[in-house]
Amino acid sequence: MGAPHDPLLTVRGLRVVIDGLHILHGVDLDVAPSGVTALLGRNGAGKTTTVKAVLGLVPRTGGIRLAGEDLTRLPTHLVVRRGIGYVPEDRGVFGGLTVAENLRLAERDAEPAYPLVHEIFPELKRRERQVAGTLSGGQQQMVAIARTLLNANRLIIADEPTKGLAPRIVTEVADALERVASRVPVLLVEQNLALVRRTAATCAVLADGHTVHQGATAELLADEEAARRLLGVGSSRRPSPGPSPGAAPAPPTGTEVNR
Numbered sequence: 001m002g003a004p005h006d007p008l009l010t011v012r013g014l015r016v017v018i019d020g021l022h023i024l025h026g027v028d029l030d031v032a033p034s035g036v037t038a039l040l041g042r043n044g045a046g047k048t049t050t051v052k053a054v055l056g057l058v059p060r061t062g063g064i065r066l067a068g069e070d071l072t073r074l075p076t077h078l079v080v081r082r083g084i085g086y087v088p089e090d091r092g093v094f095g096g097l098t099v100a101e102n103l104r105l106a107e108r109d110a111e112p113a114y115p116l117v118h119e120i121f122p123e124l125k126r127r128e129r130q131v132a133g134t135l136s137g138g139q140q141q142m143v144a145i146a147r148t149l150l151n152a153n154r155l156i157i158a159d160e161p162t163k164g165l166a167p168r169i170v171t172e173v174a175d176a177l178e179r180v181a182s183r184v185p186v187l188l189v190e191q192n193l194a195l196v197r198r199t200a201a202t203c204a205v206l207a208d209g210h211t212v213h214q215g216a217t218a219e220l221l222a223d224e225e226a227a228r229r230l231l232g233v234g235s236s237r238r239p240s241p242g243p244s245p246g247a248a249p250a251p252p253t254g255t256e257v258n259r
């Protein structure tokens, strides 16, 4: 175990080769021990592959440590048992099962944390008998996130949880993510910069399969030129409401990684 401010998850020199294609060739990433850390980058930069590599869903080399423990050679089921909850991009909710059945399938611990799930997602308690396929996209996303809260996870990884959702629902999911991150640290893959600005104190940016920036989100997004160059977008559409109360303290400066 490290000191309280040490990163919870550290990824160093992560490489992924699939069918001879070099998809990741040097991803470095520190996930803060509290709050939300964002993983950013343009389409195809390697964000989902990075997450899958951490989980052991694709073959990888490099260094992956959770609270100091080396996960690099562990298969997925053992990575999950070390306490990493995963909310995949497609949510993976079983549309033909009820909300309660979806949650029951995700139980891993002897005493699943239903009180916590119902505290953070009271709507899921009210809808526990509803067939998940009839839920809205945002409600399905809440089921997907709730599954990771049932077990005593040390880190939750959410891959683009707001993708395809209407703006009002994005706000609801963002609210939920903040509630979750006040209890369990979150690594958030996200393209919605307003959401990132609101929730994530720190971020890493990928481009072409490697890390090109790590640091404080507010500093990156305040720098128009860097945001445009690294993310391909302007960043000054909204004033920053600042990081959430549960967010980790941000490092003083960003670090650009030149390769």
Ligand SMILES: Nc1ncnc2c1ncn2[C@@H]1O[C@H](COP(=O)(O)OP(=O)(O)OP(=O)(O)O)[C@@H](O)[C@H]1O
Residues within 6 Å of the ligand: 018, 019, 021, 023, 041, 042, 043, 044, 045, 046, 047, 048, 049, 050
């Ligand atoms: N199994 C695979 N076989 C071949 N190429 C792959 C495979 N998985 C990913 N890639 C390629 O690797 C690159 C990175 O993909 P990845 O899905 O990690 O990017 P991403 O940053 O998550 O993109 P997006 O924001 O569009 O979801 C892309 O060019 C993608 O086409």
